[in-house]
Amino acid sequence: YIGGGTPTSLSAKQLDVLLTGVHRLLPTSTTKELTVEANPGDLTSEKLDILKSHGVNRLSMGVQTFDDRLLKKIGRKHSAQDVYDTIRLLEKKQFDNVSIDLIYALPGQTIESFRDTLNQALAFGLPHYSMYSLILENKTMFMNWVRQGRLELPSQESETQMFAEAMEAMEKAGHHQYEISNFATPGKESMHNLVYWNNENYFGFGAGASGYLGNQRYKNVGPIQHYLKPLRSNQRPIIETEELTLKNQIEEEMFLGLRKIEGVSLANFKEKFKKELTDVYQMILPELEEKGLAIIDENRLRLTSKGLFIGNDVFEKFLLEKE
Structure with a gap:
């Protein structure tokens, strides 16, 4: 998976x-x-x-919205027309394994605007769609503008409705939801993304990249010149490492695995941690099942539709007591 920045901003020769x-x-x-x-x-x-000559067989495109006004507001350089032109080019080149990212709950976005974006996106008939709500980070321009009242975000009710409509529209279009934010036609699920949600190891190469090996997470230096400096003297350009305790590993297994619609396998959990999931979480599982937020089904623990809507609140329940 080559991304995290935008590789296609490189020239053809650089690619x-x-x-x-x-x-x-x-x-x-x-x-x-x-x-x-x-x-x-x-x-x-x-x-x-x-790309094709090098065996690239999947593209992930950051569309975000088809509303040009909103694209401008969130600082994107492309327009809705650019998306149509690019899709046309992809069709011409017979490049059909394409995913697009959409963002909902954008500043000033209405239900109608989001619905229009959803309809336009689905009209392409692509095999994969990712749908994320806008996350505001502290100390960013957007967060400052919201605090100053210069940007107004949709209400929680509107955000929930957007997500509900997206789930329904995707299902109708034959795209099953296999993870909270991801929808695909059968067999077109992102193998790369599933590595994360299955809590598997992966390498991260390049400036600012993150990796996960054994029980250690690491992050590389961000600015390119700072990244290159240690490499020139055969040093690894790692700026940050985190050793995960068993507690951390179990929590991450739950946070990540429960994002998948199929949930967490009880058998895999036992094989990985030599503990029964139902023993580790015996205090909270009955409560979650009683509230209709989670269910154990076919030897897997998964969130219900109700649980998926408030995923982050449910995930918090899987934090363990300090060791």
Whole structure:
């Protein structure tokens, strides 16, 4: 998976150099899914030819919304027309394994505007859609504007309605929800994303990338020159590491696994941690089941539809007492 920034902002020649290096240095011969993130308007016929020649078989495109007014408000450079032009180009190049990201609960977004975005997105008939609510980070321009009253976010009720309508529309269009924010036609689920939600290990290469190996999470230096400096003297460019305790690992297994619609396998949990999930969480499971938020079904613990709507509140229940 090549992303986290926007690889398609590189020139065709630079993309060629990047992907040549990836294939030379990493074991890609058995790779089933090779995804590149793209911005609408960045892709050209030449770039797509380069991507295809290097075995890229999936694109993830950050569309966010089809409302040009909102795109401008959130600082995106592309327009709705750019999305249509890019999709047309992808069709021409027979590049059909495409996912698009949409954001809901944007500043000033109405139910009608979101509904329109949803309809336009689904009209493309793509195999995969990701849907995220806007998350405001502290010390960002957006957060400051909200605090100053310069930006108004949709109400919690509107946000919930947007998500509910998205779930319903996706289901009608034949896209099953396999994770809280992700919808796919059967067989087109993101293998890359499932690595995260299955709480599996992964390498993170590049400036600002994060990885997870053994029971250690790490993060690389962000600014490119700072990242390159240690590499030039054969040092690893890691700025931050975190050793996960058994408690941390169990909590993450639950937070991540319960994002999946199928939930957490009791058998896998026991194999991984040598403990029964039902013993570890014996104090909270009856309460969650009684409230209709979670259920144990076919040897898996999963959230109900009601639980998915308030996922973060439910996840908090799986925090363990300090060791």
